[in-house]
């Protein structure tokens with residue numbers, strides 16, 4: 001009889017770094033990685049570290065080590081510094097979740113340069129320089145024989161399809177989808193996988209305002225074959241899977257978690 005190795009979703013003895021984890025999806029990702037056994041370092045914007053406290057409590061409730069650090073991903077030297085801090089404290093980074101992100105909902109004809117730069121610098125440039133900083137560390141470890149780094153970008157279905165008032169956000173997230181492919185291609189030889197998830201609309205502080213407008217909510221629900229706005233819980237399995245050894249042959253992929261929006 002063929003002997004099969006069953007998929008392993010456990011993350012024990014791994015150290016994860018999740019950016020922007022004081023709220024919404026990032027909080028969920030940090031807690032889910034801890035639930036599967038990882039120690040988790042989370043980041044929040046300078047001056048907002050108190051927001052990270054509930055996430056730390058969730059991580060610790062799973063018996064894992066947690067630490068919250070200040071980080072603005074738009075500041076490239078800070079991206080390098082944060083990785084050095086995590087390595088000094090935890091010895092390694094095995095999993096990076098590039099979750100920090102912003103959106104500015106505006107008609108294309110009204111987009112300001114300031115908002116364009118904010119969204120692109122956070123969602124695209126910030127993710128890249130975090131991946132670069134963590135990637136350098138993972139490459140060094142891989143050369144010493146320690147393979148298996150995981151980078152997971154939180155993109156968006158808005159990086160795959162068009163939608164109103166998403167010129168900057170859609171550009172950033174589409175860039176992130178292809179950045180995922182490029183890094184996957186370059187770093188496969190170091191055993192590092194680079195993937196993304198592309199959520200549909202999820203109820204979080206980022207989107208609360210949108211769902212408070214009944215017409216927009218109804219429009220969104222009518223476009224999602226599953227018939228509802230997604231929850232943070234809906235997104236967690238995809239990230240745990242991509243972080244685990246079960247996904248070791250999956251790289252360069254963007255996993256749509258969109259209730260069927262893009263299937264239609």
Ligand SMILES: NC(=O)c1ccc[n+]([C@@H]2O[C@H](COP(=O)([O-])OP(=O)(O)OC[C@H]3O[C@@H](n4cnc5c(N)ncnc54)[C@H](O)[C@@H]3O)[C@@H](O)[C@H]2O)c1
Pocket residue numbers: 019020021022023024025026043044045048071072073074098099100101102122126154155156157198199200201202203204205206207
């Ligand atoms: N909520 C949705 O419908 C949805 C859908 C698809 C993708 N996403 C993506 O998921 C990620 C999380 O979104 P969310 O809905 O939880 O939003 P959120 O606003 O609740 O959380 C975003 C987090 O990023 C942090 N952040 C913002 N700018 C930062 C910066 N410059 N440096 C470091 N941290 C920064 C914020 O402090 C916050 O903790 C984002 O990348 C977002 O684009 C969200």
